[in-house]
Amino acid sequence: MDRKIVLPGEKIADGRINAPNTFSDGTATYAAVIGMMDEENRYVPLENRYKPVVGDVVVGMVTDVRHAGYEVDLNLPEGGFIPTRDIRLTLQLGDFVICKIKSVNEVGDVDLGEVRRLPKGKIIEFPSAKVPRLIGRKSSMLNLLKDYSGGEIMVGNNGYVWMSERCDMPLLLKTIKVIERKAHKSGLTDEIANMLKQEKGERPQTVQGEEYV
């Protein structure tokens, strides 16, 4: 295997490179979190803490309803804020929302915009460093999951994954667990596709959505 795990403080390149989760002393760049070097010798973090960036799509849950707006849990130290004057819909405590980060200030307070309320469902936590693998190239992995689970899935950059109550939850949760564990493996989408095919063959075919209509 050419994959090489790098630990915090390990040198990843000569000279200064401006990349997240690294730091530099001027002559070389070092890893700040545990990561690995991929085929093109680029540093890919394996663990990280989500850092909000303007324009990111995030999934969250309304945790507080106030006069001026809504507080949203985003898997961050502090919740995000949706000002009431910016939106037309009324939210309730416990509603799931998908929104865009409108601004982040220097101490990490997040303002949200472009809010959409999500229907009934479930939110799970997924490591934000591995979110790109859950979406896949051109959403290939996400589409695969949607096809097999029979429901809608939304993935936020913050690591929260919303799935509609129409989804085949046990199958989906198991699959996501596998993706999380094998996130650094190449050819993951094909492997998951095979696995899901096998799984669907062994289980009785369920007609999705029927009981909800």
Add this chain to the structure above:
Amino acid sequence: MSDSKGTVPLMINGKRTDGREVEDLRNLRIEVGIIPEADGSAYVEWGGNKIVCGVYGPRECIPRHDASPYHSIVKCRYMMSPFASLEEHSRSGPSRRSTELSKVIREVFENVVIAEKFPNTQIDIYIDVLQADGGTRTASITAATVALANAGIPMKDMVASVAVGKAGDTLVLDLNKAEDNFGQSDMPMAMSQKDKKLLLLQMDGLLTKEEVIEMVGMAERGCEKVNAIQTSALKRFYEKGEDETVKW
């Protein structure tokens, strides 16, 4: 002290009480990610020590007046369980000793964690000693480093820690409980592995200048061995998903 009072001999024919050479470590085993609910965790068995460490954060700083808008606050709570060792710790909870250890461990990690990225937050390090056998502070630092790496908290360096001491008139590496309690001197040290910075140095007993210089060298070699085990534990954990056959 052992020799003058004629109690337990700590060195017999150049070997130590547990049969080790002077620069041998006790058996060290590290497991990563044993607490799924924590952001990062580690379990360390080092000789008779058994230590669990969980790391949480960066999360909202409580109480709020501790928070700084410039950096994250590192907090550490070291605790020995009431059944951790034979005599001293009859009950759990904060004591003079655990407060001191919490402080020195916190100060080690304040030097390596890149805290400026997370203003108004705190990073919690919880260390629980299930069984103590001398050198719990060094084992705790070793465990906490691995747990912080597992949590994905940015760090400038990995930290390894080991104690060096003097028992039976000989300088020895990684003291066990007998050498710690009945030996002449004990000097726990923690070192960052890239920069070789000394992040913790405490001393108990009497030593000459030459002895201290030699002991720092011994600790450096000891820390490299400890770091090799930390590294292999983390690599084992992160490479695990690769070849594993998935069971549905």
